[in-house]
Amino acid sequence: MAGSRRVANDPLRKQRILDAALAVMTEHGVHGTTHRRIAERAGVPLGSLTYHFDSLQTIIEQAFEHLAETMSHHYRATLEAAPDRRAACAAVTDLICGAEYATPGDLTLINEMFAYSNHDEAVAEVGRRWLARSHASLALHFPEPACRAIDALIEGWSIHQAVEQKPLDRAMVLATVTAVAAAF
Amino acid sequence: MAGSRRVANDPLRKQRILDAALAVMTEHGVHGTTHRRIAERAGVPLGSLTYHFDSLQTIIEQAFEHLAETMSHHYRATLEAAPDRRAACAAVTDLICGAEYATPGDLTLINEMFAYSNHDEAVAEVGRRWLARSHASLALHFPEPACRAIDALIEGWSIHQAVEQKPLDRAMVLATVTAVAAAF
């Protein structure tokens, strides 16, 4: 009575849909994201989306939640691996400059998420948790005010890279991060 | 033959539509922006939009262009008014923290613009000019690398404020800006 006797045929289905949603949002933006495009990208029938999710808004919200989860873990792991503050500065610089951490598509998605969060309370909460976790990860190595400043640098330079489409000067980034860390 | 003999009844019409478009984008995001909502907000008939603009995309592009123009002038004027580097640091801090410069709605719009620029070449160009002009304004007072860093701080903290919905610690911002300016 309590447990369902039957098991889903494809338990990865939901996740595959969310991944497809992120891919569509990367390419077309939230404004160009539809049930049909997501379904095509995921290789599932249209009805499958309305079966697994209440609405398109729900899909978008959960997709962004998944994105934030993944990115936060990444940040955390990168900063935990740094033995001291000097290494932490280098790690932050990698986070900002490194294309292997955040692909251009990821940067696009982050922009979409923060923009969308201004119009959706659930995603706004995801954004706040994202910031809180970034802050906590930075706090492993830096004093409180420096965390806020470095976090702003990460976000700001991510935007710049997405807009300008060219890599940052790594030495300049490292020098800035180091200076900010030393200021507090 | 060359000049049009007749003058538009309402020469401010186009601008009023663009302002309405920005208002709608602030409230509903680009994904919730439609001809009909803009027309209602501007108090003009639906047909007026298709008469003055080729398409919805054109309206959005020109609206963002207008936004960038306005904001850039603001930045420029604020930084030109600063007599020395010390005052410039304070001016930048005001730009970041001051609600009188950029309202919460403005911050939302900036996010929308950068997100949209990843999917629209015309707006991408607007974004690049925005960055270039910010950079030029900062260059009145700061060395080149510091400009890039301070600009990233402005963008990043703008996002943070929009997400967290609470004002920044002004002293901390000023200390960071000063430290970055001194680092180069």
Place this chain on the structure above:
DNA sequence: GAGTAGTGCGTACAAACGTACACACTCCCT
């Protein structure tokens, strides 16, 4: 093997969308 509860999907539909366009209106020229 028949019954059945739950999974999953193809299709249909009303609403909302972007856009086109026929038509009024205004005002200058002759």
Place this chain on the structure above:
DNA sequence: AGGGAGTGTGTACGTTTGTACGCACTACTC
């Protein structure tokens, strides 16, 4: 005063949208 070019709008149309829902299918119980 009459003609006509240009301004501006109301409405209608084809398309796409989000979503609902009836129905097939599966796999387990008895």
